[in-house]
Amino acid sequence: MGHPHVARPMGVYEAEEKLSLVMERMTGGELFDRVVQKKVFTEEDAALSAWHMLQSVSYIHHEGVVRRDLKLENFLYDAPGSDFLKLIDFGLSKFYKGLKMNEALGTPRYAAPEVLRKDYSSGSCDLWSLGVIVLILLGGYMPFACETDAETMRAVVKGSYSMKPAR
Template sequence: MGEGVFGVVKSAKDKGNGKRVAIKEIQQQIDTQEQIELIENEIEVMQNLKHPNIVELYESFAGKDMFYLVMEFVDGCELFELILEFGSFTIEDSSAVLSQVLHGVEYMHAHGMAHRDLKPENLLVDFSQLIVKIADFGSAKVFSPTDMMNNFVGSPTYIAPEILLRKPYDQSVDMWSIGVIAYIMFCGFPPFDDRLTTEEMFLQIISGKYEFPSPEWDLVPLHCVEFVKDTLRVNPKERATATMLLEKHGWLRSSPQYGKKRRLNQQGGRTTNEATAQLHQQFSQRLQQHHLQRKATFQKFKSIRNFSL
């Protein structure tokens, strides 16, 4: 299903109930203590997160040469793949995705956990349930208000300025990443030019210099521009929290169940179809069409692979 820094993710089936699961295999021969701590953090964080917009960890165990993380199977693809196909998103589609990501992050932060590597590759869109789920907690960390973090983690395009400056930081680094993701969804390219050298791009991020160029941003509503500005603030103390964004930006509150869902999120509860109600019909249709196209491509590849002379 995928491959990461320390191992691979494979699809499997639970013999007990026949349910499909995803198993992350991590090599035990890890070189540094820091890498070991990252794996331990991933397990600790996921064990304490139960939310419809977060991939659930069912169990973890060690084998002879591997650690195994048995997780919820997501029948879909990365948000990154949809960005490559769609380019920029409609405001309705963006709202459907961002509102769910914000609900997941709000819950995570309320429970003292920071992801620290939010990006489209780590946001999974489940076609069967039409739900967006936050995944890959390899860089996640448990935090407290009095204990700032200082590890240098994250992905270049989405990393917050304070991490680049090697300053102590808190969970607000996740909100910066959400701002970058939102910017990309609105226009189809990142706010900080990834065609530059890494050093030059990092200087842009540290200075917080970005633009809303024409013609890509000409038709993007002002409230979407404000959303980006609320999150891409160099000073983390001025950066909006997930709760602030959900309360301020009414265009994210597309569902009549919004109020009920907000209360459940704050209490750590969940309902069966709460996230499904957030998705717009247009987005659902596009996802289903994309799913059918991916299945057709897979079947074509399978037939070619099985062809023999």
């Protein structure tokens, strides 16, 4: 992968039953931690973060990769105090060009309805997840905040979400 908003692989190491991928070092922390710290982003900060995330997802989709588990924790800042985000962790990613996918995976609060229904064939599920992330940045809350994963999955599939006023 060669995009400024996608973490670069630095090396691949293979052992008997394990494959390890070493990625570039980023020391600025997770987007998740920044959300915990700020609670709510300004529109300007949220727009910049969304732009970085959209660029990374556009790139991987162009390369034929669907991420399938985008969440706050999968975006890191490159350095302390920086606002430059990079996409990391491709553990659940898949090459998807022309393939129908039927696996429900990822984090239910971020997962698209079609992923939870196990019926998808494009990267549009990643755009849903980005929408959830942007709502968190601007509103400071999860749109699908249920007690259990099972309740969350039902709410996502039904489109039963919460729109609280920001701030």
